[in-house]
Amino acid sequence: MPVTKKIVSLAKLCLKAMLPAAVTCCYMPVKAQTADSSSKVLPRPSLNVSGTMGISYEMYGLDLNPAGNYYTPRRPWNLVRYMFNPTFNFGGVTLPVNINFTPTQTNFATPPSLGGYGSAGAGKQTLWQFLTNPLNNIGIAPKYKWAQALLGTQYLNYSDFSTGDIGLFGYGFALTPGKFRIKFFNGTSQRPISYDASATPPVIGAYQRNNWMAQLGMEEEGKYSLSLNFTKGKDIINSVNPAPTAISGILPQEGFTASFVIKTVIAKDYYFNTEFAHSIYTLDETQPASSLGAKGLEPFITARTTTKADNAIQASFGRKSKNLDIGFTSKYIGAGFQTAGYPFMQPDRLDYTLNTRISALQNNMNITASAGQRVNNLSSNTLKSKQFIANINWFVQFSSHFNINANYNNFGFQTSGIGGLRNVSNDISINPSFNWSTSKMLNLITVTYTFSKYEEQQNFPPFAITNNTTHTAVLTYVPTFFSKQYTMDFTLMYFHNKVPLVLPNYLVTALYSATGNINVPMAKRKFILKGQVMYTYNEVNGSSEGNNVICTAGADWNITKKLTWNLSATGNLFKYSAAFIPPYARYIESTLKTSLMYRFK
């Protein structure tokens, strides 16, 4: 599609989207005035609106010369997002609205032939698929005093082991009368996608997953919080036709989790928090019921041959004060613990960490540090692995002109047994900053040097040890002219990575980069022009690997106090060297981003 056509269609889309919203905005003050005018007779609460609304558009282009597949597009060609996030206040009623959606499917988990990642962008989705698409948020949460209704898309976090990572499209409520907390939500977290072997590539499919969650608790802010949480997730076997094949690993699953949470302040500045959870999870609902294995919990979940049940527990205690924080945290997640509310949670582990923060010298020195260990594969069915994680950050403001930040990170990973491995990563970074003034300008120079060493060792023949080292140096200079409004900054960077191949050969990657930024405010700062140029030279084993230039130009325009327009266009040219196949190939990525945002208050 030619660029002009794209722009015209974009303008039409903008108008279509903004017109109803604009009408709404114009209408709101009238309503408010009407309420005010009648207040002479009977005082009525006024309508207040805060929050934002807007529209954003992103256009992406990729030009390869010569044509080929040595670089693949990494964004959708066109992406429009509509955002409508006002909060209406009328008397004691609060109505937050959260509507963010796009008609273009970009779901990575959505099969390409349904308009997901990798598709030509022509995929269609049903209304139900659109509403339950995790890409879209369409929800409201009206609240009156201690009662709140939850409708549409909601991301709810009950606790660390019950639910918190997934969004649901559905309905529910949250009641907080006095000390009591009563919450419930029922909805869909995964939309149904049927298996399609004829598509290219084949559509694996996914079952519709319905979830419900409930919380019963008591809370006194700043003193304590107790809650009992229940969550249930269940795939609907008949939601797809045909169903995903079993060999794909997409099986209809069902899980129930109960957790008990205590958060309390045990004395002034001291806290203690803990959560205990038990999960019952069925990996395949189509398998027969069983009374011999893990126990179910009727009527919430029936035990099947594919059911597992396990526990998780975490506890933390410590002290928080102005100049000193210290805390200990421990978390155990059993090998069979699985909850639908955290689909990516890694089980079978024990973590314990000691954290501290020290502030001294009238807050001119801050030290934050943590040290801990994670043991994975605690269960006897696999080999144990251990990770040691430690880091310390030390910041000192020596004077108003000079400060230093130093950082050290250590990460160790070790597994035992025949296939054992031992990996240790050490990173040290030092970052001094110095500023000085003249009568005309303020100068800031900040330098960062980082050394990273990553050692991999195999505990089996040939017992190879691999040392991977990286040096990074960054120099940034920021001049600020007192008499000028524009701001600039310049950065030079050097990056060097050395990885052994078949010894004595190494792969040495070096990057040399220079960047310049400028911001130019105009028309009493209503209009800010901005630009950036970045050049990077790529080198591998001493030979040129390619050159990269990225240019960005944009503007922020405060059209009114409440209406802002942003525009940003970026061109990214990468030209490979003669060593690349095809030689001297190049690609140009172009990205245009624009948004129109209205702030209600």
Next chain:
Amino acid sequence: MTIAGLYKYFVQTLKKSNTTLCLVLIMAVLPLQALQAQVKTQLQLAARPTSLLATWANHPEILNYIIMFQGGAAGGSLTIKIKATFKDGTGNVIGTSDLNFLPNRVITAGTTVLQSRDVVLLQTIHFTGSALKALNTTGRMPAGSYQLSLQLLDAQTLAPVSEETTRPFTLLSYQLPVLMLPQNEAVLAAEQARVAITFRWTPLAPAPSQERISYMLQVFEIQPGQTPVQALRSNQPLLNKQVTGTTQYIWQPQLYMADSAANRKFIWTVQTLYEGGYGFNNGAGDGRSEPFWFEIKSAKEILDSRKQ
């Protein structure tokens, strides 16, 4: 004692003692021996199946139990039960079928091929000890060496109608990679990150000796208003790079990172892949590791936050 051994014992007894009693016993044993002669079985079992025993039913490639029945007096069909016994590496029984729960199955003359969903009926198998505990909590058998024995029983008398067929197998259980750098919720300086970001993760453990695996490194931009996991589930990845033979990747983002609204938050994960490009699911899941997210801030923003 096998049927042949039993027969030999009876013949010896016949020579020594009560002839009538022994004749009765022989009459009882002979039909069984004759039946065994009519039923032959073969067990084909994958050497390294998934330790997630509960999902064997979905993997027809794991087990094939071939029954060759020549037919007989009962009109060419036979009603049987299939007894499954799990043993550890030294031959100790750790789980066996409860004959009361085993369903009857009718086999007809000819060859019948059964799979794990037909013969390893977990709802009928009593496990004991550590295997029971592990299966109840994780659905997996502990890693190690095992044997599986299958035998056909007469559904009425529960007498064996075939030889017990035993095959050894080994269970391995893997731990997916754990992400290392950038750490979860890390703040990276834009001046450095816009040139190169180093991603590092732990390898699949223990190191596979047979499977050839690779890692798919995926980085997603978290758009304003999105939660990190929402971005992972719904956005197109900015980086989707297959990495083989190493657990590190230096990403040159080639992104404009000075804007206050875009390219500021990212979530990343690693998907471990089989040679065929499928997720290394170890019996469950799609091989994706627990994701981490990180944020980009300018050196000036980082400096200001340190001072606070």
